[in-house]
Amino acid sequence: MKNNYDILVIGGGPAGALAAKTAADAGNSVCLIEKRPAIGTPVRCAEGIGKELLKEFIKPDPRWIAADIERARIISPNGTAISLEQDKAGNEVGYVLDRKIFDRELVWQAAEAGADVIVKTRATAPIMENGAVRGAKVLSVGTPADIRAEVVIAADGTEAQFARRAGLDTVVPLREMMSCAQYLMTDIDIDAGSTDFYLGNEIAPEGYLWVFPKGDRTANVGIGISGRKSRDGSRAKDYLDRFVAKNFPNGKTIEAIAGGVPVCRPLACTVADGLMVAGDAARVVDPITGGGIGNAMLTGRLAAQVASECIAAGNCSKEALMPYDAGWRASKMGTILERNYKVKEYFVTLDDAKLNTLAESIAQSSLKEFSVLALIKELITRNPKMLLELKALRDTLS
Amino acid sequence: MSTMLRINRDKCGYCGTCVAVCPEDALELIDAYLSLERECIACGICARACPLGALEVVHEE
Known part of the structure; x- marks a missing residue:
């Protein structure tokens, strides 16, 4: 050596x-x-990445792209779905990779x-x-x-x-460590063109549960919850198992992994x-x-x-x-990291009722851009009566 | 009474989440197994963060 x-x-x-x-x-x-x-x-890893970001570093190659994503859906605790469509938004969505x-x-x-x-x-x-x-x-x-x-x-x-x-x-810090578990599942009914994000304190406290397609009937089904919400009987794996039992009872898990995602500054x-x-x-x-x-x-x-x-x-x-x-x-990345940190600190304070209200307010919107920023702007525009509560969110933009 | 950290290697997914939250740098993820390499203060933070429930602070008489 x-x-x-x-x-x-x-x-x-x-x-x-x-x-x-x-x-x-x-x-x-x-x-x-x-x-x-x-x-x-x-x-x-859940293996998702934005197309434009990826292309800054490497030419996309079908050998390691598992799925081409056309839309993202954010599903609130009561099932209200916010759908972000590539056709309506001006920019591209993303890929799910084969890491x-x-x-x-x-x-x-x-x-x-x-x-x-x-x-x-x-x-x-x-x-x-x-x-x-x-x-x-x-x-x-x-x-x-x-x-x-x-x-x-x-x-x-x-x-x-x-x-x-x-x-x-x-x-x-424990509260800023997302405790994650993921199954690569096959033989499940999914929308192969959509990355789905499920929100809610019963589903994924202070985090989210994801279904990221990797083919027609195959997806990364995973979850991240805040470390401070993790304890015996309510760990990432427990939440994931409950979701899978309810939504994909006949699916087959061909890989089970765990991981920690730091969401601190x-x-x-x-x-x-x-x-x-x-x-x-x-x-x-x-x-x-x-x-x-x-x-x-x-x-x-x-x-x-x-x-x-x-x-x-x-x-x-x-x-x-x-x-x-x-x-x-x-860089642009540095700016986004700081802004999204503040946005995260706001969102983790929301209970399910508030998440539902916010989701319902923008469920019918056609976003012109596919980004966290566009979502926040839409939330603020659509919820004038919640100005005081949304002030924390609005402040993240300045 | 002594306090110690017990690692259940059958449950562990050797993901390293515990390593990143350990305030004492006591845990080490070595290839495909987790090891307690340095002094543990039995704070239990790693056991909380573990996605799989593979870590447990145990009290022994």
Whole structure:
């Protein structure tokens, strides 16, 4: 094993893969390590992504697109459905991916660009010198080794232990950790062109339950609930089992997974001396949708771009790496993250009656745009009498 | 009386949700199993967050 690189990337998900590819394309020596024995498995994701966002990073390929989505439905506790149709809205909806293939494709591209890829290799601690990260201590198939690098890009997902051990606070508060469970189900009656989101405190407290198609009679059926609502008998799995028993009693589950989605604000700072944090580890998940694939690719790519410049200039201090942190915060993604965090903080306060009222108010609307922002604007327009209550929501727009 | 964290490996989905909420960095998700690697303060936050109910703080006489 080579033990000295320009850039060491920890984690082989979309953030790590984009970081490794971008860094290798820029001429750096790059190593990507993944603690699992295989890239792409096990899946920890509902696999939905907006088309426009995806296309910023990769050309859509039928090999890893499981479903092309034409509409989204938000179903309130009393069954009122808000339907967002691609035909009526000006923009496209999204895809449901096959992450096992997608993640491999991204890592393949990184390898093709020249990055070394090593699986079943876990970073146990940062190599620290004078307060700066200089690489990682790893266990590679059980054998300890040191991998030194000018910059380490931590893309180690929800667990985010590498940055934590380098001194950053990555702990997610219980109430902002979405506790999730998902079944890949087949032989079920679904609308193969619609992603469905079920809301309600009986269905998914402070979260939502999703049915994301992956083919004609196949879908990811999953749920996320707030960690503070999770306890024995009312865990994510319990809610999911109840929904499935009621709605898909004859469906077959061919995969059962769990996962945690952080819906807190992003890390206070995503760089340190010799270190950058990207993707879920940086907590750049959309707090409303829980979507993180696009933001992971964006932060992974940007981190590698800034790291390349800093390595060329011979300075990888926190200060030198700061343009990465400032860059994503100033981006459209950064703006949306902050706004949607506030929107989420408002929505988690709503009881089922209020959710029903709001859903009924816009059920007949034809939204001109397919976005959280368009939905909020419509809610505010349609509920003039609720101005006071909606003030918190309106304030998120300013 | 001592307090400890019990991991039910048959229930665990090795997803790492517990790792991210642990205030002590005591848990480690190693490939396909969860391990208590460092000192646990038995706060129970991980047991709350677990989507599958695989973690339990147990009190022993």
